[in-house]
Amino acid sequence: MNENYFRWRQRCLIVLFILMLAELIVVTSTVFSQEEVASAIRRYKGYESSTGYYEEFEVKPNRIRPFVGVSEVKKSVFSYSPAASEVRVRTRLSDSHYGIRFYENLSCQYCHPAEAMDIHTTRANLSCRQCHGAEPIASIEHYYSSLNPIRKHAYVCSKCHEGASASFASYIVHEPAPGSPEARKTFSELYYAYWFMMFLLTVTLAFFIPHSFLVGLRELIKQIGKWRNQ
Amino acid sequence: MIETTVIKRFSLSERLFHFLLMLSFLIQSATGFGRLFINSKWGEKVCYVFGGYENASLIHHFVGGIMIAGFLLHIIFLLFKINWLDLRQSLFGPDSLIPNFQDIRHLSRQIRWLFGVGDHPRFDRWTYWEKFDYWGVFWGLPLLAITGIMLIYPLWTCRFAPGWILNVAALLHRAEAILAVSYIFIVHFFIGHLRPASFPMNEAMFSGNVVLGQATEEKPAWIERLKMKGAIEKIKAQPPSQWFRVIYYVFGYSSILLGVYLLINGIIYSRYIRLH
Numbered sequence: 007m008n009e010n011y012f013r014w015r016q017r018c019l020i021v022l023f024i025l026m027l028a029e030l031i032v033v034t035s036t037v038f039s040q041e042e043v044a045s046a047i048r049r050y051k052g053y054e055s056s057t058g059y060y061e062e063f064e065v066k067p068n069r070i071r072p073f074v075g076v077s078e079v080k081k082s083v084f085s086y087s088p089a090a091s092e093v094r095v096r097t098r099l100s101d102s103h104y105g106i107r108f109y110e111n112l113s114c115q116y117c118h119p120a121e122a123m124d125i126h127t128t129r130a131n132l133s134c135r136q137c138h139g140a141e142p143i144a145s146i147e148h149y150y151s152s153l154n155p156i157r158k159h160a161y162v163c164s165k166c167h168e169g170a171s172a173s174f175a176s177y178i179v180h181e182p183a184p185g186s187p188e189a190r191k192t193f194s195e196l197y198y199a200y201w202f203m204m205f206l207l208t209v210t211l212a213f214f215i216p217h218s219f220l221v222g223l224r225e226l227i228k229q230i231g232k233w234r235n236q
Numbered sequence: 237m238i239e240t241t242v243i244k245r246f247s248l249s250e251r252l253f254h255f256l257l258m259l260s261f262l263i264q265s266a267t268g269f270g271r272l273f274i275n276s277k278w279g280e281k282v283c284y285v286f287g288g289y290e291n292a293s294l295i296h297h298f299v300g301g302i303m304i305a306g307f308l309l310h311i312i313f314l315l316f317k318i319n320w321l322d323l324r325q326s327l328f329g330p331d332s333l334i335p336n337f338q339d340i341r342h343l344s345r346q347i348r349w350l351f352g353v354g355d356h357p358r359f360d361r362w363t364y365w366e367k368f369d370y371w372g373v374f375w376g377l378p379l380l381a382i383t384g385i386m387l388i389y390p391l392w393t394c395r396f397a398p399g400w401i402l403n404v405a406a407l408l409h410r411a412e413a414i415l416a417v418s419y420i421f422i423v424h425f426f427i428g429h430l431r432p433a434s435f436p437m438n439e440a441m442f443s444g445n446v447v448l449g450q451a452t453e454e455k456p457a458w459i460e461r462l463k464m465k466g467a468i469e470k471i472k473a474q475p476p477s478q479w480f481r482v483i484y485y486v487f488g489y490s491s492i493l494l495g496v497y498l499l500i501n502g503i504i505y506s507r508y509i510r511l512h
Contacts, residue, residue, distance in 0.1 A: 123510065125406070128275050129289075169391055177390070177399030184407055199404045203411035210415060214365070214423040218431070220350040225432040 100150070101142030121180045130166070137162050137179075242445040243462075244471040253310050254441050257373070260303045262491055265417050267296040269498050272410065276508045278501050297388055304381045307373075330360045330461065335371070339364040360457040369424055376416045383409040414509070417502070421495035429492065442484035443476040 103109050114134040115122035126132045135143075137153065144151035152161035159175035167174065182189040184200035246254075266282060270292045273279030286292040319326040327334055341357075343364050348354030362370075383405040386393040390402050429437050433454065440446045448468075452459045462468050502509075 125510075128510075129271075167391060171391070171394055173397070174391055174394035174399045177394075177402050181403050193400070193403070195400065195404050196407060199407055200411070203408065203415070207411065207415045207418070211418060211422070214368075214419065217350075217365075218423050218426045221346075222426065222431040224350055224352075229432045 097145045097147045099145045100148055102145040102148075103143060120183075124180055126179055136165075240475070241448040242473050242475050243448050243451065243468065244444060244473045245440045245446045245451070246444045248444065249313065251441060251444050253306065253313070256306045257303070258491065260299050260306065261416075261420065262494055263299045264296060264303065264413075265421075265498055266494070267292045267299070268413055269417075269502060271296065272413075273502070273505050273508050276505045278505050279508065297384075300381070300384050300388075303377065307377050307381070330458070333362055333367050333370050335364070335367050339367060358457045359455045360461070361455060363455075365427060372416075372419065376412055379412050380409060380416070383412075410509075414502075417495075417498065421499040425492055425495060429488065437485060437488055439476070439481070439484070442488065443480070445473045445475065 106112075118134075121127075122134070126137075127134070138146075139152060144153075146153040148154065152158070155172075155175065159170045159172045163170035163175045178193065181196060182192055184193075184196045185204070186197075189197040189200070267286055270279055270282035270286065271289065274283060274289055283289045283292040286295050326332065328336060338360070342359060345354055345357035346364075349356045386402060386405040387409060390399075393402065393405075428434060428441075433450075448459070459468075462471070
């Protein structure tokens with residue numbers, strides 16, 4: 007009896023272990039941020055039949071968004087979310103936007119306007135999803151996220167920057183405003199570089215512009231005096 | 237009676253270096269501003285002139301390389317120009333561009349003169365602002381060159397440094413470029429060509445010559461020194477031909493107009509500037 011019980015318990019544990027392993031491999035790995043695509047267009051064509059209007063919802067410069075207006079962009083992140091109080095730390099979720107009401111109707115820059123203004127979006131014309139993947143967008147620190155620092159260089163950066171290293175991937179795509187208190191806290195090198203250059207610019211121009219103006223004025227007075235004497 | 241005697245102020249090689257720097261600086265300013273303001277309609281237009289954003293980048297990188305080469309060549313030129321047998325006089329004499337205590341005295345005197353409480357300083361061959369213009373390139377160009385190379389070759393850079401250094405490099409490159417453009421297009425253009433004593437154009441850097449009377453008024457210590465040494469006769473030069481004057485007037489004023497155009501639009505569209 008006892009022997010049978012132990013054998014049954016052992017089998018149950020093995021099955022449970024297999025199920026857990028399956029869950030870990032199969033279920034979590036379906037977080038779509040792991041997909042490897044090089045353009046938003048290819049993504050939509052590859053994964054769903056699209057009208058093409060999705061492209062207009064993507065964060066791109068000088069594009070008209072036909073259905074979504076962004077005139078009242080919310081300043082604070084997730085201020086409208088009923089789940090905001092429940093989910094405070096979103097950086098480790100498999101679906102970082104879990105629980106946000108009307109999420110389906112929003113574009114990325116509705117909540118992340120500053121993130122939509124970096125060099126990658128404005129210069130390289132990248133859309134958010136080209137790096138962050140499709141829905142559900144995993145948090146960047148979620149273990150299986152392609153943007154997790156342990157694999158970001160290989161899964162994301164190297165799509166365009168062939169041969170990107172982990173060191174290269176420590177480039178901060180969504181950096182804080184360089185002169186802000188936030189930058190002082192999170193990116194002090196950028197903060198001090200910014201204020202040093204501002205100091206240099208201000209001192210140089212604050213001295214030389216009035217100096218040049220006064221030289222011009224004095225020479226003009228001298229010239230007028232000469233003309234009068236003549 | 238109009239003074240017509242002209243004396244040599246800049247050698248041909250000095251003028252060629254200035255011309256190369258001027259031309260490359262203007263191209264870099266235009267392509268750089270096009271890239272900096274690419275989110276605006278104006279930035280798009282500027283890039284369009286160069287064949288689009290990608291081509292503007294390509295030209296910017298290429299001309300940047302020429303600028304660096306010119307700078308290195310200039311350093312070699314300096315090494316040849318230094319009189320190694322009389323190093324002290326060569327480096328710290330009145331003909332040297334290295335700043336000295338006399339410049340501080342001139343500055344203080346000039347400030348008093350500007351406010352009408354003193355006489356005009358008796359400048360020698362180089363004024364303190366001319367020295368600042370010259371040495372400004374020595375801090376600006378290496379900073380722009382190093383950060384520029386880091387940004388052109390980010391993967392290579394990250395073999396030696398972490399990726400966040402590129403964020404800092406981008407900021408330094410843009411901020412230094414804005415400083416250089418603002419200084420050249422406001423201060424240098426005004427002091428060089430538009431102030432009453434130089435208007436309509438200070439031709440010295442193009443023709444290489446300066447009118448003796450004008451030089452005596454602006455740099456009396458230099459002319460006095462030359463007269464004492466009896467060197468005036470040796471550096472007497474021929475005035476430039478009319479066609480050559482027309483060429484450099486057209487070129488000079490085109491450069492000023494381009495600079496002012498970039499500066500004004502840069503101010504108008506300044507809300508599009510992102511230093512990071």
